[in-house]
Amino acid sequence: MKILIAYGTTEGQTRKIARFCADRLIEAGHSVELMRAADAEGLDVGRFDGAILAGSVHIGQYQDDLIRFARGAAETLRLRPTLFLSVSLAAAGDEPDDWKGLQDCVARFCEATGWTPGRVEHIAGAFRFSQYDFFRTWAMRWIAARKGQRVVPGEDREYTDWEALRRLMKDWAESAGRGLSAPAVTARGP
Numbered sequence: 083m084k085i086l087i088a089y090g091t092t093e094g095q096t097r098k099i100a101r102f103c104a105d106r107l108i109e110a111g112h113s114v115e116l117m118r119a120a121d122a123e124g125l126d127v128g129r130f131d132g133a134i135l136a137g138s139v140h141i142g143q144y145q146d147d148l149i150r151f152a153r154g155a156a157e158t159l160r161l162r163p164t165l166f167l168s169v170s171l172a173a174a175g176d177e178p179d180d181w182k183g184l185q186d187c188v189a190r191f192c193e194a195t196g197w198t199p200g201r202v203e204h205i206a207g208a209f210r211f212s213q214y215d216f217f218r219t220w221a222m223r224w225i226a227a228r229k230g231q232r233v234v235p236g237e238d239r240e241y242t243d244w245e246a247l248r249r250l251m252k253d254w255a256e257s258a259g260r261g262l263s264a265p266a267v268t269a270r271g272p
């Protein structure tokens with residue numbers, strides 16, 4: 083299959099996740115085009131057999147460039163097997179309120195873009211203290227402390243489960259190949 087991966091990222095973890103997904107799909111024999119959503123404007127999405135969109139949650143929102151791209155491509159995406167990867171720190175935990183919040187984020191994304199992904203998966207992201215400014219460092223240290231997470235100032239901490247992501251790529255590509263990815267939102271969580 084020819085697969086598009088378009089992503090939005092603020093501190094870089096979603097780019098790392100998108101590259102990992104691209105590598106796994108290429109290993110499985112697919113052809114992949116990987117790009118930042120900001121660079122995908124005007125792209126002919128009809129050239130692809132399937133698409134993965136990925137973005138990270140920042141104060142309950144995904145990146146504007148991802149929203150713009152999904153809105154512009156919604157008509158074409160709707161006709162193809164698609165997967166939306168929502169990257170967040172809430173997905174690293176098992177707080178029911180946090181998971182409800184993530185589902186609300188996806189619902190707002192669908193409403194803003196007019197696109198309902200064939201499948202939605204929540205992926206745990208990372209603390210990227212190496213990328214934060216002074217304000218963000220303090221805000222994120224406060225969040226970490228509130229959640230009982232131990233973080234070392236200046237040190238990044240990754241929660242992404244790479245093995246689970248590998249399995250997800252295999253599973254999604256197989257079902258996309260069989261044309262089984264029916265439009266419905268599924269979200270993991272308690």
Ligand SMILES: Cc1cc2nc3c(=O)[nH]c(=O)nc-3n(C[C@H](O)[C@H](O)[C@H](O)COP(=O)(O)O)c2cc1C
Binds near residue numbers: 209
């Ligand atoms: C300013 C800021 C706000 C964030 N807001 C949320 C949030 O509302 N919910 C959440 O689960 N994670 C939140 N996060 C965590 C990010 O989603 C997480 O760090 C993710 O890995 C970022 O991905 P990126 O590096 O691709 O931007 C926030 C992070 C920052 C720096």
